[in-house]
Amino acid sequence: MANLSDVLESAAAIAKGMTVTFKEMMSPALTEEYPDVLPRFEERYRGAHVLQRDENGLEKCVACFLCAAACPADCIYIEAAENTDQLRMSGGERYAKVYNIDYNRCIFCGYCVEACPTDAITHGHGFELASYDTASLIIRKEQMLAPLPPGASGEVSVTAPTAADGH
Ligand code: SF4
Numbered sequence: 001m002a003n004l005s006d007v008l009e010s011a012a013a014i015a016k017g018m019t020v021t022f023k024e025m026m027s028p029a030l031t032e033e034y035p036d037v038l039p040r041f042e043e044r045y046r047g048a049h050v051l052q053r054d055e056n057g058l059e060k061c062v063a064c065f066l067c068a069a070a071c072p073a074d075c076i077y078i079e080a081a082e083n084t085d086q087l088r089m090s091g092g093e094r095y096a097k098v099y100n101i102d103y104n105r106c107i108f109c110g111y112c113v114e115a116c117p118t119d120a121i122t123h124g125h126g127f128e129l130a131s132y133d134t135a136s137l138i139i140r141k142e143q144m145l146a147p148l149p150p151g152a153s154g155e156v157s158v159t160a161p162t163a164a165d166g167h
């Protein structure tokens, strides 16, 4: 037969549990209205990647491959190309002509973001990534690029100098 201390211990445990229950009952309900209202994420949330541009609209990625080297899932594919006097896509010598991330493999670890020397690859807050088609989970550069800043073209074309220019 339970002695008095056991009874008091049980009563105290029940009272403690009910305190938590009543406290939660009085708190406002945190109901997400998704999909009518998109959820708000904390800044640190690692969602779909975004390839950033600089203030002139040029791509920040300089195709150095450091993100691909750091990726533990081996899911970043890059093809580099040289910027020329006629066409400049990034601020560096090279730009990523092709930049794909395979979301079938990505584990959203953020190592690519940490490795990037130009802060080009970042995590955004996109989360609606589910698909029945694995091919659609290979996300291309064009899908990841940040929008152009107002008035920027995103590429700089320079006309080759001519004799008439005195060059
Ligand atoms: S988040 Fe991690 S797994 Fe995904 S692309 Fe970046 S390094 Fe690779």
Ligand code: SF4
Residues within 6 Å of the ligand: 060, 061, 062, 063, 064, 065, 066, 067, 068, 078, 096, 115, 116, 117, 118, 119, 120, 121
């Ligand atoms: S995203 Fe960053 S780390 Fe990756 S290739 Fe471009 S500049 Fe290099």
